[in-house]
Amino acid sequence: MAECIFNKPEKTLDYIVIIVNERLQQIDSNNAYSLACMGVAYIYQCENKR
Numbered sequence: 001m002a003e004c005i006f007n008k009p010e011k012t013l014d015y016i017v018i019i020v021n022e023r024l025q026q027i028d029s030n031n032a033y034s035l036a037c038m039g040v041a042y043i044y045q046c047e048n049k050r
Contacts, residue, residue: 014045
C-alpha cells in the first residue's frame, strides 16, 4: 500500500477529490465510485497507522 501522502486526513481527502475530479472525464461513474471507495479505505489505513 502506498504511504500516506499527508498527515492530516482532511488533506488526504482533498487530494483524493482532486484525483477523482481529474479522472472523471476519462472514466465512467462506476469507476469513479470505486476510486472514491479506495480513497476512503486509504484514509482509514492512514488513521490506523497514527
